[in-house]
Amino acid sequence: MSADATRADLHPGVTGTVFDIGYRNYTGAREGIRRSRLAVYKDGLRTALGIGRGGRAKILPIGFMVILSVIGLIMALIAGAIDRYTSPGMSRTLNLPSHSDYYGIAAMILFVFAAVVAPELLCRDKREGVINLYLVRPLSGSDYILSRWFAFLTVILAAALLPQIILFLGLLLSDPVPFNYFKAHWYDIPKFLGAGSVMAMYTTTLALLTASYTARRAYASVFLVGLFVITAPFTIGLAQELGGPAGQWVSMFNLTNIPLHVSDIIFGDVAELTKIAPARQLGPTVLSLWCALWIVAPGALLWSRYRRLTP
Amino acid sequence: MLAVYQITLRQLTGKWRLLIMAALAGMPVAITTMMLSSSRSPRVEEFEMVVLNTMLSGSIIPLVVLAIGGAAFANETEDRTLANLTLTPLPRWKIVWAKLLGVISVAGPFIGLSAFFTGYIAFLGDPTATIAITASAVAGLVLYGAFFTWLGLKTTYAIGAGLMYIMLWEGFITGFVSGARVLSIRHYAVSWMHVLDPRRFPNVEHPAVASVVAISAIAFAGFVWLSVRRLRKMDIP
Amino acid sequence: MSGATTPVIHVDGVSRWFGPVVAVADVTFNVMPGITGLLGPNGAGKTTLLRMITGLADVSSGTIRVFGERVRDNAPLYRRIGVMSEHETVYGFMKGRDFVRAMASMRGVPDIERAVDRAVEMVDLADAQHRPMDTYSRGMRQRMRLAGMLVHEPELLILDEPLNGADPRQRVQFKALLKRLAADGKTIVLSSHILEEVEELADTVLLIVNGKLAAAGGFRAIRAALNQRPYHVRVLCDAPRKLAAEVCSLPSVDAVKFDPDGALILLSRNVTDLQIELPKLAQTAKIRMHRVEPLDDSLESVFGYLVEG
Numbered sequence: 001m002s003a004d005a006t007r008a009d010l011h012p013g014v015t016g017t018v019f020d021i022g023y024r025n026y027t028g029a030r031e032g033i034r035r036s037r038l039a040v041y042k043d044g045l046r047t048a049l050g051i052g053r054g055g056r057a058k059i060l061p062i063g064f065m066v067i068l069s070v071i072g073l074i075m076a077l078i079a080g081a082i083d084r085y086t087s088p089g090m091s092r093t094l095n096l097p098s099h100s101d102y103y104g105i106a107a108m109i110l111f112v113f114a115a116v117v118a119p120e121l122l123c124r125d126k127r128e129g130v131i132n133l134y135l136v137r138p139l140s141g142s143d144y145i146l147s148r149w150f151a152f153l154t155v156i157l158a159a160a161l162l163p164q165i166i167l168f169l170g171l172l173l174s175d176p177v178p179f180n181y182f183k184a185h186w187y188d189i190p191k192f193l194g195a196g197s198v199m200a201m202y203t204t205t206l207a208l209l210t211a212s213y214t215a216r217r218a219y220a221s222v223f224l225v226g227l228f229v230i231t232a233p234f235t236i237g238l239a240q241e242l243g244g245p246a247g248q249w250v251s252m253f254n255l256t257n258i259p260l261h262v263s264d265i266i267f268g269d270v271a272e273l274t275k276i277a278p279a280r281q282l283g284p285t286v287l288s289l290w291c292a293l294w295i296v297a298p299g300a301l302l303w304s305r306y307r308r309l310t311p
Numbered sequence: 312m313l314a315v316y317q318i319t320l321r322q323l324t325g326k327w328r329l330l331i332m333a334a335l336a337g338m339p340v341a342i343t344t345m346m347l348s349s350s351r352s353p354r355v356e357e358f359e360m361v362v363l364n365t366m367l368s369g370s371i372i373p374l375v376v377l378a379i380g381g382a383a384f385a386n387e388t389e390d391r392t393l394a395n396l397t398l399t400p401l402p403r404w405k406i407v408w409a410k411l412l413g414v415i416s417v418a419g420p421f422i423g424l425s426a427f428f429t430g431y432i433a434f435l436g437d438p439t440a441t442i443a444i445t446a447s448a449v450a451g452l453v454l455y456g457a458f459f460t461w462l463g464l465k466t467t468y469a470i471g472a473g474l475m476y477i478m479l480w481e482g483f484i485t486g487f488v489s490g491a492r493v494l495s496i497r498h499y500a501v502s503w504m505h506v507l508d509p510r511r512f513p514n515v516e517h518p519a520v521a522s523v524v525a526i527s528a529i530a531f532a533g534f535v536w537l538s539v540r541r542l543r544k545m546d547i548p
Numbered sequence: 549m550s551g552a553t554t555p556v557i558h559v560d561g562v563s564r565w566f567g568p569v570v571a572v573a574d575v576t577f578n579v580m581p582g583i584t585g586l587l588g589p590n591g592a593g594k595t596t597l598l599r600m601i602t603g604l605a606d607v608s609s610g611t612i613r614v615f616g617e618r619v620r621d622n623a624p625l626y627r628r629i630g631v632m633s634e635h636e637t638v639y640g641f642m643k644g645r646d647f648v649r650a651m652a653s654m655r656g657v658p659d660i661e662r663a664v665d666r667a668v669e670m671v672d673l674a675d676a677q678h679r680p681m682d683t684y685s686r687g688m689r690q691r692m693r694l695a696g697m698l699v700h701e702p703e704l705l706i707l708d709e710p711l712n713g714a715d716p717r718q719r720v721q722f723k724a725l726l727k728r729l730a731a732d733g734k735t736i737v738l739s740s741h742i743l744e745e746v747e748e749l750a751d752t753v754l755l756i757v758n759g760k761l762a763a764a765g766g767f768r769a770i771r772a773a774l775n776q777r778p779y780h781v782r783v784l785c786d787a788p789r790k791l792a793a794e795v796c797s798l799p800s801v802d803a804v805k806f807d808p809d810g811a812l813i814l815l816s817r818n819v820t821d822l823q824i825e826l827p828k829l830a831q832t833a834k835i836r837m838h839r840v841e842p843l844d845d846s847l848e849s850v851f852g853y854l855v856e857g
Binding site: 313314315317318321322390391392394395396397398399400401402403543544546547 | 599602603604605606621623624625626627629631633635636637638639641642649650651653654655656696
């Protein structure tokens with residue numbers, strides 16, 4: 001009796017198929033370069049916020065965001081308390097710090113936040129050779145650095161705008177008729193969005209450029225903070241000493257004030273920090289172009305450092 | 312111990328690092344020179360608050376020492392070379408001492424010279440004031456060095472934590488909450504200046520010499536002890 | 549000096565966990581002088597175990613004694629121990645000789661320059677010793693690390709994946725060196741994935757699977773202890789099917805099968821009796837046998853049985 005006949009007798013009506021489960025090509029969708037960039041962007045976001053890396057990795061980014069937000073909250077509470085216990089609008093009459101002053105107060109904290117977090121996006125990849133893994137994919141150095149830039153910009157934007165939103169909501173809710181407050185002050189929203197965006201782009205570009213020069217996060221962080229720490233008093237002192245147009249141009253090199261001047265222009269008000277800066281005399285056009293230069297030039301340098309990278 | 316010290320010196324010195332430290336350390340000297348050549352020279356209290364207290368002790372010294380001290384052990388941990396030191400018969404305290412001496416040796420010349428010339432220029436060569444300012448800076452260097460060396464052992468986020476300490480605690484909170492100065496290294500360092508030259512800074516309330524020395528010694532010994540303990544207890548990568 | 553029966557390393561009920569993950573679970577064994585191989589699949593806990601034995605990591609429970617002493621936080625003990633971890637733990641800015649000299653200095657070696665000369669000669673890097681180590685190849689860095697480990701003539705050597713990055717010639721030299729050191733009375737514990745080399749070098753093996761000690765001892769003895777797994781013996785002869793029919797009557801044979809080439813495979817849990825019965829049977833049946841070879845009398849098969857279950 002043949003084997004087949006035997007099998008048929010035992011299991012009438014049953015047939016069998018042997019499948020070749022060896023190597024099979026992927027036949028699903030291929031999503032192209034946009035998906036690659038998005039993946040690097042998302043990874044940058046996760047790295048900056050410490051997501052997926054345990055509790056300790058989240059302490060610093062979240063801690064900084066909390067501190068920045070608390071500043072906005074405190075400003076709102078103080079203004080609300082004064083309006084409540086005196087008369088509505090008294091906080092404005094007394095010229096208490098508000099949206100236009102926020103970045104002057106929080107600028108240094110934002111810069112330190114960037115100095116601490118930005119190196120995580122670039123230095124680790126360089127140090128551990130992971131950047132080579134990116135570059136052997138259909139992803140160029142330009143794609144990589146652009147995605148990282150946008151990822152960090154997202155984080156810094158959140159850090160810069162969240163406190164302003166908290167402040168606006170606080171002031172809104174402390175008004176006896178919030179709708180009236182909104183009607184009277186809705187224009188603060190596009191102003192702080194604009195000023196915050198400038199602040200974020202400036203901080204992101206400088207921080208990432210600094211981080212691109214070293215594989216050690218520590219040195220990148222300290223160098224960036226040192227840069228702000230050095231230029232501020234040096235330019236203030238020298239500008240005062242020189243006076244006149246020379247002093248004004250020297251004052252332009254106070255790296256802390258560059259985005260704050262643009263914030264002053266947007267709000268039509270002058271923050272405490274920039275009040276004494278001789279650079280103000282140069283006018284809004286020069287100050288705005290100067291800030292743009294300090295975003296575009298470092299950005300271009302950052303891009304040029306990565307665009308020709310090969311694995 | 313000498314081998315660890317030599318390795319540390321080599322690790323912490325690099326051309327760009329030294330240039331940046333020199334630039335940072337040169338700032339107070341440059342600012343002081345500018346102030347004195349200005350038509351409106353500052354009062355002693357103003358100069359002490361802006362240059363000596365805020366800039367030198369509050370920013371320059373801690374930043375320089377953070378970059379060096381924070382990296383003393385952190386670099387070894389990152390590179391996984393710390394086992395080269397701990398898999399030896401060297402007692403842990405000797406390893407910590409060698410690292411700390413390395414930090415002080417690298418940062419010391421910059422900080423010391425910066426403070427010396429700042430004081431010398433500001434007070435027109437007065438030896439007491441110059442020594443007081445230099446001693447204060449060296450005290451700050453040693454205390455920050457011990458603190459940041461421990462921090463570099465304690466966490467891989469030493470730089471972030473250190474910057475938060477410098478900017479928020481020393482730069483902000485201790486300025487508003489006077490009781491917080493008990494936990495302020497800057498306050499201890501600046502106290503040396505006040506006690507060594509009390510006639511120069513008469514309006515500043517300062518503790519007795521013995522208190523300053525004792526508190527500084529306790530703080531330094533405390534951080535060194537914490538470092539040794541940490542090195543003994545931690546899992547070496 | 550410890551007697552022949554005193555273990556160099558005594559591990560007793562050692563466990564190590566990282567949060568909810570148990571890396572090493574209640575492991576107990578002794579290491580005697582000679583070469584001991586530590587084997588296991590990736591993630592088995594070998595490196596964690598070695599790190600605890602060398603004091604780099606603490607135990608969560610249990611005790612480890614090396615030369616009768618606690619190893620953790622016992623710096624003087626490192627005069628007698630040399631460790632080479634799996635990571636490239638060198639200072640790239642240092643010249644090779646300077647690195648070995650620093651290692652000797654930290655261990656209090658009396659005649660440092662002579663010790664360094666000897667160590668560098670031992671690893672055949674005398675020509676390259678004055679170059680910075682970041683100009684070395686991976687194999688060279690590995691060898692210089694070995695020199696740094698040997699410079700103080702430790703009694704106990706612990707090596708984690710020492711053959712990583714070594715080329716074939718270096719492997720041969722390295723194996724010869726280890727055998728020489730073992731013959732000199734040193735105790736060597738080496739962890740490796742390369743089963744053939746551990747089989748060649750090690751007198752005893754420790755097999756770690758999922759953090760637990762799955763087997764310990766000579767691998768042949770371990771194989772014999774796996775009595776639920778019959779040996780596979782391949783027999784090349786003139787008439788395999790005729791021989792197959794005959795051997796079914798032997799009590800030492802559990803099963804027979806044929807490989808794709810038609811050769812006869814016998815499964816037996818009693819190879820001692822099979823060795824006697826099979827030739828007699830073949831002679832009686834007038835079947836000429838060309839070759840009889842065990843197929844799973846190797847460390848690889850022992851490893852496979854224990855790891856895969």
